[in-house]
Amino acid sequence: MDSLTQLVLGASVSMAVMGRAARPAKAAAWGALAGTLPDLDVLIDQGDPILDMVLHRAESHALFWLTLFSLPFALAVARWHGETDRWRRWWAALWLALVTHPLLDLLTIYGTQVLLPFTNQAWGLGSVFIIDPMVTVPWAVGVVAALRAASPERARRANVVGLSLGLAYLGWGAAVQQHVLAKARDSLRAxxxxxxxxxxxxxxxxxxxxxxxxxxxxxxxxxxxxxxxxxxxxxxxxxxxxxxxxxxxxxxxxxxxxxxxxxxxxxxxxxxxxxxxxxxxxxxxxxxxxxxxxxxxxxxxxxxxxxxxxxxxxxxxxxxxxxxxxxxxxxxxxxxxxxx
Known part of the structure; x- marks a missing residue:
């Protein structure tokens, strides 16, 4: 998905996991960063445009490598804020913000190599377009509303509602895709x-x-x-x-x-x-x-x-x-x- 969508998804899941353990703005900022990091591989010039294409969404999008990275990343964040007693909560939040990035990318058609280093097979389900406001807007509105909420409970509710609406739309897309595929195969055979x-x-x-x-x-x-x-x-x-x-x-x-x-x-x-x-x-x-x-x-x-x-x-x-x-x-x- 596009960078803005990944940013607000990372912020949203981080806030949801941290809850009262961190101020919403702090949790959102680190989650947004974690949700953006995997796409920094676009800055790597592979020396050939075909290689640039097929090697994007590779190691930086692999669940194995992101999981390994999440632990020192979370420890560093917890130490930075003097919250080493909460490092497990930070680990859960930042791990989820990292891995939801490639999992969301899986729903697009491009192809994501999520199981490296075990296989370099690229999967792309194609149930959502790479930019779709119906995904981005609920998450963004939920994050902004949570950051502006007058109480932690209202912040949590706003974030969960926005996150849920975006996820429901993704589920809708997957269901519609199966309907279209069935109709397409029938039409082709006919x-x-x-x-x-x-x-x-x-x-x-x-x-x-x-x-x-x-x-x-x-x-x-x-x-x-x-x-x-x-x-x-x-x-x-x-x-x-x-x-x-x-x-x-x-x-x-x-x-x-x-x-x-x-x-x-x-x-x-x-x-x-x-x-x-x-x-x-x-x-x-x-x-x-x-x-x-x-x-x-x-x-x-x-x-x-x-x-x-x-x-x-x-x-x-x-x-x-x-x-x-x-x-x-x-x-x-x-x-x-x-x-x-």
């Missing part, structure tokens, strides 16, 4: 399309309109389903995944990494300028993807693809005004085609 490898993830800032992607037989299919749609199957557009292009680059490290990191939701496209573009299909929508990389150039003399020494970022975002207009109408159940 149209004779591959239904074995399917993802459903919400479109930006909401949980009403969902994007569905199916991969199979060298193609991928993209469709959209709103909870306000009328009866009938989801309509899908078909696109080539570019598997023949991948044959020429079997040993390419970046291609291998993205194919694994995306759990098979990738595509290759030969661009007219002579570059070969690799896209992670999970984030964005056709033809605009946040994570797209130029990984090879065409040799005009031989017609073969020559791997680039270093991948180049080639991600793009859809034009803002047409996209917002389409998103709003499509959320309302109007069957308009997405901007291409």
């Amino acid at each position: 149209q004779g399309l591959p239904a074995e490898q399917v993802l459903a993830t919400p479109t930006p800032f909401n949980s009403v309109l969902w994007r569905v992607v199916s991969v199979g037989n060298g193609q991928f299919h993209e469709g959209f389903h709103s909870l306000l749609d009328g009866p009938g199957p989801i309509r899908f557009d078909r696109f080539d995944q570019g598997r023949p292009l991948a044959q020429a680059l079997q040993a390419h490290d970046g291609l291998t990494r993205i194919r694994r990191f995306s759990d098979g939701f990738w595509a290759l496209q030969a661009h007219p300028d002579g570059q070969l573009l690799l896209s992670d299909l999970r984030m964005g929508q056709q033809p605009h993807y946040v994570f797209r990389f130029a990984i090879a150039r065409r040799d005009e003399a031989t017609g073969t693809w020559l791997p680039m020494a270093r991948a180049e970022s080639a991600g793009s975002r859809a034009p803002f005004a047409p996209s917002v207009s389409w998103l709003w109408r499509r959320m309302g159940g109007v069957p308009v085609a997405p901007p291409r």
Whole structure:
């Protein structure tokens, strides 16, 4: 999730655990810091944009390493405030603020390596968009109300209410995702399309309109389903995944990494300028993807693809005004085609 959401979640859980053992402002400040720390790995330059992508949310998001770090961190905080008699409470609060960060990230589609060093498998459930005000606002309002409350009891109540509302919304998103996946698989089968490898993830800032992607037989299919749609199957557009292009680059490290990191939701496209573009299909929508990389150039003399020494970022975002207009109408159940 975005940094603000992680900050207010860390503050909220820290205040909830510390209770009367620490002033709300103090508990919130340390919890906010703990909730932000895992994302500092973005400051590490891996030397290649593909590596920057697949190595984000790695060791700094691993439950094992965060748990080990939480103990000296909590001891240092307790000693700083002269509260060594409460170090166990600080440990519980800061451990929870740290580990809820990757657990929340798990609900997005990006991919989080929570079980390092035991496995580097990246998991992303995709039941919430990476920025969703319906998650952030209840937590932020609860934290602010708690900090301004006239009594500890009112502070606790405000924080718990805000925390609970945000968690309830996350539960709602997970339930809706299963509903959309079931409808998507039924729609794909009814149209004779591959239904074995399917993802459903919400479109930006909401949980009403969902994007569905199916991969199979060298193609991928993209469709959209709103909870306000009328009866009938989801309509899908078909696109080539570019598997023949991948044959020429079997040993390419970046291609291998993205194919694994995306759990098979990738595509290759030969661009007219002579570059070969690799896209992670999970984030964005056709033809605009946040994570797209130029990984090879065409040799005009031989017609073969020559791997680039270093991948180049080639991600793009859809034009803002047409996209917002389409998103709003499509959320309302109007069957308009997405901007291409």
